[in-house]
Amino acid sequence: MFKDGIGESSEFSGFHPWVNLIYYILAIGITMFSLSPWFLAATFVLSWTYSVLLKGRGTVKLNLIFSFWTLVLMAVINVFFTHEGVTVLFYLNDNAITMEAFIFGLSAAVMLVSVIIWFVSFNVVMSADKLIFIFGRAAPVLGLTLSMIFRYVPLLKERFAEIRMGQACLTGNQKKSRIARIRQFGKELSILVSWSLESSIESADSMEARGYGLRGRTSFHLYRFTKRDLLLLLVMCGLGAVVITGAVMGKTTVWFYPEYVLRRFDLMTGLTLGAYVLLLALPILIDISGEVRWKRSGLAM
Amino acid sequence: METIRFGNVTFSYPLSDSPALDRVTFEVHPSEFIVVCGKSGCGKTTLLRHMKKNLIPYGRMEGSVTYGSTEVSALDDRRNASEIGFVQQNPDNQIVTDKVWHELAFGLESLGLDNRTIKRRVAEMASYFGIQAWFRRDVSQLSGGQKQLLNLASIMAMQPKLLVLDEPTSQLDPIAASEFLQTIYKINRDLGTTVILSEHRLEEAFTMADKVLVMDRGRIIAYDDPRRIGRLMSGNGDNSRHPMFYGLPSVTRIFYSAGGEGESPLTIREGRLWIDEEMRRTGKEPGKGIPLWQKGTGKEEKPRKIKDPAIHMENIWYRYDRNSQDVLRGLTMDVEKGQLFCILGGNGVGKSTTLKAIAGIVKPQRGKIEVNGRLAMLPQNPQALFTEVCVEDELLEVLHGEKGTDREKVEKVVDMLRLMEIEHLRKAHPYDLSGGEQQRLALGKVLLADPEVILLDEATKGLDPFFKITLAKVLKKLTDAGRTLFMVSHDIEFCAEYGDCCAMFFDGGIVSAGPPKEFFPGNNFYTTTANRMARDYFPEAVTWEEVAKCVGDSI
Numbered sequence: 025m026f027k028d029g030i031g032e033s034s035e036f037s038g039f040h041p042w043v044n045l046i047y048y049i050l051a052i053g054i055t056m057f058s059l060s061p062w063f064l065a066a067t068f069v070l071s072w073t074y075s076v077l078l079k080g081r082g083t084v085k086l087n088l089i090f091s092f093w094t095l096v097l098m099a100v101i102n103v104f105f106t107h108e109g110v111t112v113l114f115y116l117n118d119n120a121i122t123m124e125a126f127i128f129g130l131s132a133a134v135m136l137v138s139v140i141i142w143f144v145s146f147n148v149v150m151s152a153d154k155l156i157f158i159f160g161r162a163a164p165v166l167g168l169t170l171s172m173i174f175r176y177v178p179l180l181k182e183r184f185a186e187i188r189m190g191q192a193c194l195t196g197n198q199k200k201s202r203i204a205r206i207r208q209f210g211k212e213l214s215i216l217v218s219w220s221l222e223s224s225i226e227s228a229d230s231m232e233a234r235g236y237g238l239r240g241r242t243s244f245h246l247y248r249f250t251k252r253d254l255l256l257l258l259v260m261c262g263l264g265a266v267v268i269t270g271a272v273m274g275k276t277t278v279w280f281y282p283e284y285v286l287r288r289f290d291l292m293t294g295l296t297l298g299a300y301v302l303l304l305a306l307p308i309l310i311d312i313s314g315e316v317r318w319k320r321s322g323l324a325m
Numbered sequence: 326m327e328t329i330r331f332g333n334v335t336f337s338y339p340l341s342d343s344p345a346l347d348r349v350t351f352e353v354h355p356s357e358f359i360v361v362c363g364k365s366g367c368g369k370t371t372l373l374r375h376m377k378k379n380l381i382p383y384g385r386m387e388g389s390v391t392y393g394s395t396e397v398s399a400l401d402d403r404r405n406a407s408e409i410g411f412v413q414q415n416p417d418n419q420i421v422t423d424k425v426w427h428e429l430a431f432g433l434e435s436l437g438l439d440n441r442t443i444k445r446r447v448a449e450m451a452s453y454f455g456i457q458a459w460f461r462r463d464v465s466q467l468s469g470g471q472k473q474l475l476n477l478a479s480i481m482a483m484q485p486k487l488l489v490l491d492e493p494t495s496q497l498d499p500i501a502a503s504e505f506l507q508t509i510y511k512i513n514r515d516l517g518t519t520v521i522l523s524e525h526r527l528e529e530a531f532t533m534a535d536k537v538l539v540m541d542r543g544r545i546i547a548y549d550d551p552r553r554i555g556r557l558m559s560g561n562g563d564n565s566r567h568p569m570f571y572g573l574p575s576v577t578r579i580f581y582s583a584g585g586e587g588e589s590p591l592t593i594r595e596g597r598l599w600i601d602e603e604m605r606r607t608g609k610e611p612g613k614g615i616p617l618w619q620k621g622t623g624k625e626e627k628p629r630k631i632k633d634p635a636i637h638m639e640n641i642w643y644r645y646d647r648n649s650q651d652v653l654r655g656l657t658m659d660v661e662k663g664q665l666f667c668i669l670g671g672n673g674v675g676k677s678t679t680l681k682a683i684a685g686i687v688k689p690q691r692g693k694i695e696v697n698g699r700l701a702m703l704p705q706n707p708q709a710l711f712t713e714v715c716v717e718d719e720l721l722e723v724l725h726g727e728k729g730t731d732r733e734k735v736e737k738v739v740d741m742l743r744l745m746e747i748e749h750l751r752k753a754h755p756y757d758l759s760g761g762e763q764q765r766l767a768l769g770k771v772l773l774a775d776p777e778v779i780l781l782d783e784a785t786k787g788l789d790p791f792f793k794i795t796l797a798k799v800l801k802k803l804t805d806a807g808r809t810l811f812m813v814s815h816d817i818e819f820c821a822e823y824g825d826c827c828a829m830f831f832d833g834g835i836v837s838a839g840p841p842k843e844f845f846p847g848n849n850f851y852t853t854t855a856n857r858m859a860r861d862y863f864p865e866a867v868t869w870e871e872v873a874k875c876v877g878d879s880i
Contacts, residue, residue: 241437
């Protein structure tokens with residue numbers, strides 16, 4: 025289960041695209057506005073957990089490298105360019121290197137890394153189909169355009185491979201200078217363009233023959249909004265409301281300059297943090313319970 | 326009332342002297358199955374395109390085309406979209422979305438139906454066409470046959486009353502083509518949809534048609550029952566035959582060439598019964614074949630030793646990656662110089678991989694390949710080679726880096742144009758040529774590199790019978806000049822008639838090989854139509870001409 029990740033077959037992916045989308049809007053949106061260490065820690069840990077759960081062990085290394093360098097770079101760069109703050113660590117060429125600038129750089133970096141790692145799992149959950157569906161709701165043409173792009177990318181790749189082979193057969197596989205190779209590549213690209221333009225006339229005919237351009241086009245999809253979608257949506261909205269209230273009350277913010285001030289951890293902060301953690305962990309809980317159910321049904325057989 | 330009706334239609338393209346359609350008059354009744362045939366460029370496509378409003382070609386037109394009681398050009402857009410379905414040649418170019426289910430729904434989305442209705446119609450279509458197993462797949466994962474079936478299903482989802490198909494099987498292999506035609510036949514029988522189909526592979530289409538429409542230079546020269554078409558085309562003897570006669574199914578050709586009278590048989594079964602009857606009349610006994618229960622000699626057939634082969638392959642093993650199955654399994658083969666060597670076999674047995682291995686595009690894990698002489702390969706899609714704006718430049722481009730004066734180069738190009746019989750097209754754009762002409766231009770381009778061994782990948786795909794004859798002549802000229810041709814093909818009839826050596830490829834190796842005269846009589850299923858029809862009496866006759874002669878002589 026953890027080797028290759030659950031992937032697209034995850035239980036949470038099976039929910040309606042709107043539910044998936046709203047989850048990510050909440051998760052990423054709130055992450056972007058909270059720099060308090062509690063909240064940063066929560067979003068950082070959970071984004072990591074979910075991406076590894078979906079994509080497997082292979083993604084750990086990639087995430088690590090990426091997180092490490094972003095953290096180092098941002099913390100260091102901020103220290104060198106911002107000299108505000110009261111706690112001076114040392115001077116470099118008469119410039120104050122402050123503790124506050126370092127903490128701000130670090131917090132901002134953690135926030136950025138979390139957002140980007142949220143997108144790792146977003147890519148798995150929000151498959152092309154779901155994006156097409158969501159854009160298709162906005163305007164049918166938009167959804168169709170997206171769908172056509174996903175159709176033509178593999179087609180062009182295939183065609184290019186064929187052209188490459190044809191040209192290789194014509195010219196033989198002799199070694200060539202770099203300029204000759206670039207020329208050859210240009211030629212292959214030009215063949216691809218003229219071939220594709222030519223065939224797009226037929227595609228246009230085929231679209232028009234099937235009534236494309238008539239007024240009132242709809243956008244077909246295979247999704248159904250069921251009771252469990254509604255339930256999850258309500259839970260998410262409830263938790264989201266709590267977190268947003270907390271954020272409005274200033275429970276998720278901190279002050280960096282001139283001095284780093286962390287507010288007292290009161291009841292409301294605890295409540296907001298609890299709701300936030302639960303909200304972010306929802307897909308993880310859903311996916312793990314889904315996996316467990318699969319294991320059980322496997323044993324029962 | 327008729328479904329579609331052409332009233333004295335004359336049509337010419339801009340800047341063209343001769344009309345593409347010349348006083349065409351005919352009508353099609355509801356639920357009829359019409360097959361349109363004729364040489365490439367005879368006006369078939371132009372005729373079919375006049376039946377669909379948005380596809381009517383641009384040019385000067387006289388006369389009227391009516392659908393029901395309205396002019397096609399004045400049809401309501403919604404009615405045009407849903408009631409008249411049009412399937413084109415190329416399976417890939419007609420698909421526009423990324424998923425099978427989305428493609429099925431495309432037309433219904435255009436019509437503005439709601440989700441529930443679309444779902445129901447799509448479900449119906451998927452079940453009828455057997456698409457449910459690949460309903461959620463990406464279209465890029467489908468085979469050519471599946472793609473074309475999807476195009477058809479997507480159109481049928483709109484419940485058309487008239488289905489027009491312009492050479493829908495020309496890009497498919499024979500098995501997929503046959504399946505596709507059967508599906509159309511089923512639609513015609515089950516739903517009563519009127520079908521108008523243009524085809525080159527008439528063997529099967531003839532047995533389905535209610536009427537056959539034969540065109541020549543923009544005119545209708547025959548519109549009749551398929552059993553009577555042969556009579557009209559054969560004239561009175563060999564010299565007065567219409568060229569279209571050579572495009573008819575083998576059974577029909579044999580019947581009339583052997584002197585049959587009246588209505589011709591259409592299927593192999595009918596052909597066999599006819600020969601049986603004729604032979605009984607003349608008192609000839611069926612030959613004694615080797616019964617199945619008799620054992621073979623038991624000795625492994627040793628491939629004949631060929632001195633100085635053009636291509637020598639020994640014990641080739643190849644697989645695409647570590648964990649996949651072997652595609653080539655100990656392939657051993659020698660190809661003699663100056664021959665047209667044909668490899669036959671089904672899909673996915675490793676034929677194309679063999680070509681790639683010879684061309685050096687894939688490196689076998691084990692074994693030895695030797696090619697004597699310069700090598701070139703003609704890809705399946707000639708478009709993969711075209712870079713220039715006219716035929717002449719296209720050929721000249723190959724000589725770009727060569728030594729020699731411009732004059733010599735131009736001379737070479739002119740010679741090549743003559744050899745390929747495309748001199749009249751020297752100023753045309755490569756994309757404006759027909760499939761057969763493109764094929765020959767590509768071959769010309771390959772030949773200018775002066776190869777001694779040429780690999781051909783499905784060179785006859787999508788060609789009409791007449792272009793095949795021209796191509797065969799060109800190939801013969803090449804082998805006479807000492808070049809070796811190695812062709813991979815699905816086209817049994819072509820290989821039987823023109824190949825010097827045929828081989829059956831199966832499971833990563835060659836199962837049997839030999840000249841057509843020895844190769845085909847030894848097969849039971851994998852042989853020409855003509856041979857299957859007459860094998861009880863004349864097992865060694867392979868091509869239709871041989872069978873026609875044998876039968877004709879003994880009647």
